[in-house]
Amino acid sequence: MKRFLPLLLLLIACRYEGPARTDEAGRPAEDGALQVQNETWKATRLARLTAPDGWLSLVGLFWLAEGTNDVALPTIPPRTAHVSLQDGQVILQPDAGFTIANQPVTSARTLRDDTDGKGPTVVRSGSLSFTAIKRGDLQGQRYGVRARDPQSEPRRQFVGLDYFPFDPSWRVAARFEPYDPPRKIPITNVLGMTSDEVSPGALVFELQGQTVRLDPILEQGEKDLFLIFKDGTAGKETYGAARYLYASPADADGRTIVDFNRAYNPPCAFTPFATCPLPPPQNRLKIRIEAGEKTYAGHH
Numbered sequence: 001m002k003r004f005l006p007l008l009l010l011l012i013a014c015r016y017e018g019p020a021r022t023d024e025a026g027r028p029a030e031d032g033a034l035q036v037q038n039e040t041w042k043a044t045r046l047a048r049l050t051a052p053d054g055w056l057s058l059v060g061l062f063w064l065a066e067g068t069n070d071v072a073l074p075t076i077p078p079r080t081a082h083v084s085l086q087d088g089q090v091i092l093q094p095d096a097g098f099t100i101a102n103q104p105v106t107s108a109r110t111l112r113d114d115t116d117g118k119g120p121t122v123v124r125s126g127s128l129s130f131t132a133i134k135r136g137d138l139q140g141q142r143y144g145v146r147a148r149d150p151q152s153e154p155r156r157q158f159v160g161l162d163y164f165p166f167d168p169s170w171r172v173a174a175r176f177e178p179y180d181p182p183r184k185i186p187i188t189n190v191l192g193m194t195s196d197e198v199s200p201g202a203l204v205f206e207l208q209g210q211t212v213r214l215d216p217i218l219e220q221g222e223k224d225l226f227l228i229f230k231d232g233t234a235g236k237e238t239y240g241a242a243r244y245l246y247a248s249p250a251d252a253d254g255r256t257i258v259d260f261n262r263a264y265n266p267p268c269a270f271t272p273f274a275t276c277p278l279p280p281p282q283n284r285l286k287i288r289i290e291a292g293e294k295t296y297a298g299h300h
Contacts, residue, residue, distance in 0.1 A: 031168050034166075034168050034171065035166045035168075038166050038259075038261050038262070039166075041262055042161070042163065045161070045264060046160075046161060049161075049270070050155065050158060052150035053129075053148055053150070054155075055267040055270050055271055055274065056152060056154045056155035056158055056270055056271065057148040057149055057150050057152050057154075057155050058146065058147070058148055058152065058154075058267075058271040058273040058274065059074045059128070059147050059148060059149045059152050059273070060073065060074050060130075060145075060146070060147035060273060061133075061144055061145075061146050061147075061272075061273040061274075061275075062144055062145045062146075062147075063142060063143070063144040064083060064085040064090065064143045064144055064145065065085065066085050066086070067084065067085065067086075068082065068083075068084050068093075069082070069083045069084070069085065070082060071083050071130075071145050073125070073128060073130065073147055074128070074147060074149070075125060075126065075128050079097065079125060081095070081098065081123070081130065081145070082095065083145060084108075085143055088141060088143070089110050090110070090111045090113060090132040090143055090145075091108050091109065091110050091111070092105060092108065092109045092111055092123060093108055094106055094107050094108060097125055098123050098124065098125050099123070099124050099125070100121060100122070100123055100124075105123070109121070111123070111131070111132040112132070113131070113132040113133055113134040114131060114132070114133045114134065114146075115134045115220070117221075120133070127149050127150060127151050128147060128148070128149045129147070129148050129149075130145050130146060130147040130148070131145070131146055131148075132144070132145060132146075133145070133146050133275075135189070135191070135193060135275055136193075136195055137193035137194050137195045139193075142193065146273060147273075154270060154271060154298070157298065158298065159296075159297050159298040160297075161293060161296070162293070162294040162295075162296075162297065163261075163292065163293055163294060164237075164261075164290050164291050164292060164294065166261055167261065167290075167291055168261075170259065170260040170261050170289065170290075170291035170292075171257060171258075171259040171260070171261060172205045172206070172207060172257070172258050172259075172260070173205060173255060173257065174203040174204060174205040174247065174255070174256050174257065174258045175203070175204045175205065175254055175255060176201050176202070176203060176204075176249075176250035176254045176255070176256055177201050177202045177203075177204055177254075178200060178201035178254075179199060179200060179201045179202070182198050182200045182201070182218075183198075183199045183215075184196040184197065184198060184199070185197055185199045185215055185217070185280055186280065187217065187228070187277045187278070187280060188277070188278050189275050189276060189277045189278060190241065190268055190274075190275060190276050190278065191275055193275075197217040197218075197277075198217060198218050199215045199216060199217050199218070200216070200218055200225070201216075202214065202215055202216075203215075203216060203225065203227070203247060203256070203258060205258060207287060207289075208287050210287060212285065212287075213282070214227055214229060214258075214282070214283050215280060215282055215283060216247065223249055224246045224247065224248055224249065225246065225247045225248070225249065225256070226244070226245075226246055227244065227245040227246070227247065227258070227283070228242050228244060228277055228278065228279045228280070228283060229242065229243060229245065229263075229279050229283040229284070229285060230242050230243065230279050230283070230284050230285070231243075231284075231285040231286075231287060231288060231289040232285065232286055232287055232288035232289070233288050233289060233290060237290070237294050237295065238265075238292075238293070238294055238295055239265045239266070239269045239293075239295050239296070240295075241266065241268060241269075241276065241278060242266055242276065242277075242278055242279045243263040243264060243265060243266070243292060243293065244263070244264055244265075244266055245258070245259075245260065245262060245263045245264070245292070246262070247259075260289050260291035260292050261291050261292055262292060263289065263291060263292030263293060264292060264293045265293050265295075265296055269295070269296045270296060270298075
């Protein structure tokens with residue numbers, strides 16, 4: 001899953017320096033400074049969501065069967081992509097109406113999927129583009145084609161994001177309790193697919209007089225801790241399935257910050273063509289976390 005944190009904030013570790021509130025570099029900060037940082041994060045979140053290739057641009061998701069597949073792309077007029085799935089390889093058959101890196105597809109091309117370290121191969125036809133995606137679970141691998149178009153209806157009719165008022169009290173000091181060895185925890189997505197994901201340890205903190213313990217996971221190639229959670233506001237003020245949140249790795253003393261002001265909606269709040277992971281049972285909280293992003297008013 002891609003974070004919606006500002007590039008600058010990805011380069012600076014969030015540190016906690018005791019009871020006093022701190023900024024992104026671990027220096028003492030006033031509430032006003034923290035709010036400015038939060039507004040910067042929100043602006044970057046908005047820019048990434050509404051980008052021409054952001055989640056709002058999704059227009060289709062087509063799962064592939066082994067062998068030849070005729071993928072009816074949502075273009076005007078409709079176009080068909082002939083895609084083969086052969087032993088875990090997604091192969092686009094020749095069609096000069098499609099381009100890859102501005103070159104017509106005049107011979108069969110094996111497409112990199114979205115788990116490839118080089119990124120997926122992007123195939124284009126007019127304003128529409130599509131890529132191969134790969135989703136694995138305990139039963140095996142599943143491959144599909146995901147289509148995007150910056151002229152999509154959700155992007156054109158986007159109504160904006162809504163947040164709880166910024167409140168520094170929802171920025172809490174957490175203790176990282178490592179698992180040795182790291183645990184594999186089952187994570188199920190909205191398709192009902194379950195995979196084992198790596199949790200390096202628990203984040204433990206006090207909230208509303210209770211001790212809260214959440215299991216983050218580590219995404220491929222990432223260092224920040226990814227939290228999938230839901231709370232007592234889910235299905236009411238906030239999106240019912242889950243919200244997401246990143247925390248920086250713990251410092252040498254095992255401390256980090258969990259800032260619920262930066263909790264955000266998963267892509268599934270905006271499009272039916274995403275494959276969002278859902279929170280494990282231990283990350284489903286009864287307490288209300290009145291911070292971060294609220295339900296999207298234009299939810300499909």
